[in-house]
Amino acid sequence: MKSCLVVDDSRVVRKVARRIAEDLGFTCEEAEDGQKAYEACADNMPDVILLDWNMPVMTGIEFLERLREMPDGNIPKVIFCTTENDMEHIQRALQTGADEYIMKPFDGEIIGNKFLQIGLIEPEQLNQG
Amino acid sequence: MRITDFDLYKELLAQKSGLVITPDKSYLLDSRLTPVAKKWGYASLEAMTMALRGVPDRKLVQDVVEAMTTNETSFFRDTKPFDIFKDVVMKHMLDARQGQKSLKIWCAACSSGQEPYSLAMLLKEMGAQLNGWRIDILATDLSEDILDQAKRGIYSQFEVQRGMPIQMLVKYFKQDSERWLLNDDIKRMVRFQPLNLLEPMTSLGRFDIVFCRNVLIYFNEDNKRKVLKGISERLESDGFLFMGGAETVLGITDAFKPMQGQRGLYITKGGKHDVLGAAE
Numbered sequence: 001m002k003s004c005l006v007v008d009d010s011r012v013v014r015k016v017a018r019r020i021a022e023d024l025g026f027t028c029e030e031a032e033d034g035q036k037a038y039e040a041c042a043d044n045m046p047d048v049i050l051l052d053w054n055m056p057v058m059t060g061i062e063f064l065e066r067l068r069e070m071p072d073g074n075i076p077k078v079i080f081c082t083t084e085n086d087m088e089h090i091q092r093a094l095q096t097g098a099d100e101y102i103m104k105p106f107d108g109e110i111i112g113n114k115f116l117q118i119g120l121i122e123p124e125q126l127n128q129g
Numbered sequence: 130m131r132i133t134d135f136d137l138y139k140e141l142l143a144q145k146s147g148l149v150i151t152p153d154k155s156y157l158l159d160s161r162l163t164p165v166a167k168k169w170g171y172a173s174l175e176a177m178t179m180a181l182r183g184v185p186d187r188k189l190v191q192d193v194v195e196a197m198t199t200n201e202t203s204f205f206r207d208t209k210p211f212d213i214f215k216d217v218v219m220k221h222m223l224d225a226r227q228g229q230k231s232l233k234i235w236c237a238a239c240s241s242g243q244e245p246y247s248l249a250m251l252l253k254e255m256g257a258q259l260n261g262w263r264i265d266i267l268a269t270d271l272s273e274d275i276l277d278q279a280k281r282g283i284y285s286q287f288e289v290q291r292g293m294p295i296q297m298l299v300k301y302f303k304q305d306s307e308r309w310l311l312n313d314d315i316k317r318m319v320r321f322q323p324l325n326l327l328e329p330m331t332s333l334g335r336f337d338i339v340f341c342r343n344v345l346i347y348f349n350e351d352n353k354r355k356v357l358k359g360i361s362e363r364l365e366s367d368g369f370l371f372m373g374g375a376e377t378v379l380g381i382t383d384a385f386k387p388m389q390g391q392r393g394l395y396i397t398k399g400g401k402h403d404v405l406g407a408a409e
């Protein structure tokens with residue numbers, strides 16, 4: 001089973017995202033800020049990371065910079081999931097090594113489609129949810 | 130909704146658009162026609178139905194048909210057909226049309242434009258391979274309102290997120306607060322034209338590739354046959370037809386045959402694609 005790390009300082013958002021990822025057939029871990037996410041990755045590198053931008057302690061973009069420097073840090077697909085919805089943020093995320101970008105609010109269909117596009121799931125898995 | 134009211138809409142839709150509506154879909158009539166009734170100032174859907182029984186305004190009938198036939202769409206809907214378009218269909222066409230360097234594509238029910246624009250972006254991405262080619266993308270739909278919307282090329286944040294890779298958004302759209310505006314160079318690649326698929330298609334000319342996805346599911350058997358026959362006559366002998374994943378030509382027409390291993394892709398009966406492995 002593929003694994004997903006949900007990084008968001010909102011417990012509610014983590015719960016929603018977790019549910020969506022689990023429905024798509026992923027096991028899930030949660031982290032409430034970039035630092036906790038970094039520790040989780042050092043422990044066990046996930047297949048995909050759903051990443052908020054604005055969080056206390058360490059932001060999403062700071063975490064992404066560090067992640068990509070870690071051994072095996074290029075393995076996880078990183079999808080930003082944030083209320084930041086302007087072109088500057090999107091471009092900075094892509095330059096830093098994000099694979100996809102979702103502007104909140106999101107739903108299961110948007111996440112499912114992004115998973116499909118970056119090759120994390122097959123089309124058949126989309127329709128099961 | 131009362132049975133007699135349901136029958137009125139059933140007949141009206143079948144007659145005007147070919148859309149088949151079954152009783153289990155009657156909730157769609159309520160959810161989609163209530164806003165139309167409101168727009169026209171009727172106190173309720175029942176009141177509008179009464180008016181339709183008399184001598185209805187032609188424009189009201191048009192609004193009813195459009196409300197019921199406007200369907201779900203998204204950029205790069207279902208993803209896979211666009212991979213097939215690039216890897217199978219364009220691979221063939223790049224070679225087969227190398228001489229005339231011209232390609233004609235028809236999106237037969239384009240709705241708010243996401244499908245033809247997705248194709249335009251994909252072709253743009255092919256870059257130098259298509260240098261000097263004349264590419265014509267015709268996009269038609271029954272609804273003139275939806276075509277106006279398509280021509281504007283303005284989409285909500287929700288719409289641009291459904292199915293479109295973020296790199297495409299960055300490359301081909303400009304942001305205007307909550308709205309995303311498609312760049313002119315992509316918009317210019319598509320021409321829009323109103324068309325009822327049950328009416329003659331001969332004036333459209335001929336095409337190399339036709340997209341007619343998730344449209345025929347709403348048609349009865351006779352109309353499906355009629356539309357597919359029309360499309361087969363518009364398609365070049367080595368042309369391709371894309372249909373929706375849940376659709377089939379089986380038992381309806383032998384004008385097309387499915388391509389093995391390429392879900393939703395069809396070629397004409399006499400089409401010569403031996404190397405590509407068409408199912409017999």
